[in-house]
Amino acid sequence: MTVTAELTPAQARERFRGGLVAGTSGWCAGWTQVNLIAVPREYAWDVLLFAQRNPKPCPVLDVLEPGELAGALFDGDIRTDLPGYRVYADGELVERPADVREHWRDDLVAFLIGCSFTFENALLTEGVPVRHLEQGSTVPMYRTTRRCRSAGRMSGPLVVSMRPVPAALVDTAVSVTARYPDVHGSPVHVGDPAALGIDDLDRPDHGDPVRMTGDDVPVFWACGVTPQAAVLESRLPLAITHEPGHMLVTDARDAHYRI
Amino acid sequence: MTVTAELTPAQARERFRGGLVAGTSGWCAGWTQVNLIAVPREYAWDVLLFAQRNPKPCPVLDVLEPGELAGALFDGDIRTDLPGYRVYADGELVERPADVREHWRDDLVAFLIGCSFTFENALLTEGVPVRHLEQGSTVPMYRTTRRCRSAGRMSGPLVVSMRPVPAALVDTAVSVTARYPDVHGSPVHVGDPAALGIDDLDRPDHGDPVRMTGDDVPVFWACGVTPQAAVLESRLPLAITHEPGHMLVTDARDAHYRI
Known part of the structure; x- marks a missing residue:
């Protein structure tokens, strides 16, 4: 510690x-x-x-x-x-x-x-590596082409964070984070970044790029920066x-x- | 059906x-x-x-x-x-x-x-009997002495529904309903009605009394009638x-x- x-x-x-x-x-x-x-x-x-x-x-x-x-x-x-x-x-x-x-x-x-951050501790406890923590960097965040449901004046894109997860541990990552519905819950997408309209994982909109290791799969969670994007x-x-x-x-x- | x-x-x-x-x-x-x-x-x-x-x-x-x-x-x-x-x-x-x-x-x-109603189907599927359905009656609901957090003009008591659950199945009832956080989730209380300020289970504030069977334990869930009580x-x-x-x-x- x-x-x-x-x-x-x-x-x-x-x-x-x-x-x-x-x-x-x-x-x-x-x-x-x-x-x-x-x-x-x-x-x-x-x-x-x-x-x-x-x-x-x-x-x-x-x-x-x-x-x-x-x-x-x-x-x-x-x-x-x-x-x-x-x-x-x-x-x-x-x-x-x-x-x-x-x-x-x-x-x-x-x-x-x-x-x-709340569920990252749970991922570590369950043996799922969190690459950006290993690399001492900030989690990468991306604006997607997926739109949020709007409300009155507020509208904007879904923003996601991405964590590379070893292929064999993706199911664990999903089930662990599903138990935290109040802190973004389970992933919104696993795999192909293009499905979310993300062209280049190495160029996040916020945070730092993160290195993928071995057979890591990109896993995307909804991100709390989303309301900031809507305010903008x-x-x-x-x-x-x-x-x-x-x-x-x-x-x-x-x-x-x-x- | x-x-x-x-x-x-x-x-x-x-x-x-x-x-x-x-x-x-x-x-x-x-x-x-x-x-x-x-x-x-x-x-x-x-x-x-x-x-x-x-x-x-x-x-x-x-x-x-x-x-x-x-x-x-x-x-x-x-x-x-x-x-x-x-x-x-x-x-x-x-x-x-x-x-x-x-x-x-x-x-x-x-x-x-x-x-x-959403999680009652899940209880049945997992083998937890739902007594008021067996008895063809409406789930009993009770105003409690527990207060909700107020907001502006809205304040009121927590209202709960009660389902008798066989003692050996209480843990199943808790874990099954916990998986439905958007429809009241896990129970708010198991056991003694007096802890919620309920004097007599046979006299619910809404719905019908329900018969307990064998070693049934009363299990209490938060109820969607709560906002009606606050409006009143x-x-x-x-x-x-x-x-x-x-x-x-x-x-x-x-x-x-x-x-």
């Missing part, structure tokens, strides 16, 4: 609140990390309905209503306790601050969305999200989301 | 549209039945957030937006295609019509919520729901909700 793996979520959030900017992969082993997307109250219905209609990429674990800065999943301050944020205005990325106190508004509704495409006037890979570490246990 | 079990969902809806009032237990074997709750747009956020915060009793399978009378789960007309409705005004039950065309409004949002307690100015036990039969397969 690394030093950061042994931190409590409260200790990790304190470091980030103090200004540390770092990817959270491997931090606080066994504790659930989540995606953030905050939008003005006026658009919150569209976002929540979009999530309900697209539960694999957008599993909502909690919602902070206007004025709430913490909630059932964590104690602290949503504006400072993540290690990195993105601020979007009218669908354009305008800033990547370490703290969003000056961008926050009293009418923002914050959605906390499940993250595949839908040109919402304001949205505040986490920086990809720089998640909110919560006080919920990964095991809580296993069924 | 009974005659009604062999009907297609479209045939069943056509009969109900024609005026037939009947409980739908056992109808259209293998097809998913759902609860209905429709509220004015103004309260839809509170209902959807309440559902997100209480996913076991309120698994939202689809949402019809204002003006939509059908959707991805069924073809037809939500105002006529159920075999029975309830109309609530300011938290009071005011009518139990067979058709709600004259009560419907253009600003209503309709939530279609998963129903335990929260005194929303208007809500239209199904009549308990008189569900919307959809074109989705039960198997679709198994993971």
